[in-house]
Amino acid sequence: MILGGFLFISVSVGGIFAWIVSKLFQQTTQGLSLLCGGFLVGLLALDIIPSALQIYQTSGILLGALIGYLLFQLLHQLAYLTTAHAPSLYLLTIALLLHTIPLSMTLGNTLDNSSFGVSITASTILHHLPEGFALTTALLSQGKQLWGLLLVFITLSVCFTLFIWLGHSINLTNQAQSILLGISICLLAVTSLFEFIFQHRRALPLVSFSTYILMGYLLSTLFHILV
Template identity: 60%
Template sequence: MILGGFLLFSVSIGGAIAWVFSKLFQHTTQGLSLLCGGFLVGLLILDIIPSSFHLYKSFGLILGILIGYLIFQILNSLLHASHTQNPSVTLLAMAIIIHTIPISLTVGNLLGNSALSITITASIILHHLPEGFALSTALLSQGEKLWKLFLYFIAFSIFFSIFIQIGQYWELTEKAQGLLMGISIGLIATASISEFILHHFRSVTRKSFLTYILLGYFLSYVFHMLVE
């Protein structure tokens, strides 16, 4: 539960940074969506994809990415058909939770080693800042209230804590971890490109389109340098 609290603190900091940017772009929800899309693409290119292919076998990751893409297509059609207000946010939240499962289980396996406790805590605080920023930007671009954002963060930390507890008694195989990471990559990639970028391609000028995406990518680079 303590580590879940640290995660809540971490994503809240990322959310606070996103809130500042939402005030800068308060007159354009399209700009925030494009910023979020550029940030997510940068997060994938700079951090998630390279680290995943370094840790796991390519076959499991590629299979997971294909499964993630299929899940996105199915859920996206169901959510849009049911007139859900923010299908993009729901899909992104699912992707982030799936992405957290292997990490949470690994942390649970390492909790018995007291020498690693400080390292684990610092890693949680740093590595979940981007997730908090991305989810917050997505929510704020849809006009959601801050209290809903906080509910997402609480749910996120609860899931994290639960899987840490599970990780103390059950170790996920490397193949299964690679598959889950691939599914997460597939969901994040398709959601960011389809929902946050292409969906707003004709909503702004070409110059603004490139500016928002490149700004989002630059922010992902800044976060990447912070967690290195």
């Protein structure tokens, strides 16, 4: 529960930073959406994909990516049938939740190793700062109220705690973790490209369109350097 509380603080700090950035952009919905898309692309390119390829099995990641794409198509259709809002926030939440599972399971497996456990716990908690930023930016880009983030952040924290406990109790194979991470990577990639970027390619001039994406990528680079 303590670790879940730290994660909640981490994503909340990321969310506060996103709110500050949104004020600088005067909450322009297209701009915030492109900013979020560029940020997610940077998060994938600089952090998530290199780490995944280094630690997990490539075959499992590719299989997970295929499953993730099929899942995206299904959720995409269901979300548009059941709500008038774009499904971006729901898809992003699912992707980040799946991304949390192998990380928290790994953390649970290392709890008995005090020195390594402290190190990986600190890095995992800090790793969720950009996730809080991405979720908050996605919500603001759709013009929704910030109170809804509280439920999302609590859900992530509870799931993080639950899968740490499961990781400490059972041993999830590397192949299974690789598949989960592949699903997460694919959902993050297609959501950032199709929901946050391509959807607005004609809404703004090319220069503004490119600038927002580049600024999001640079913000992701800043997070990568700091955490």
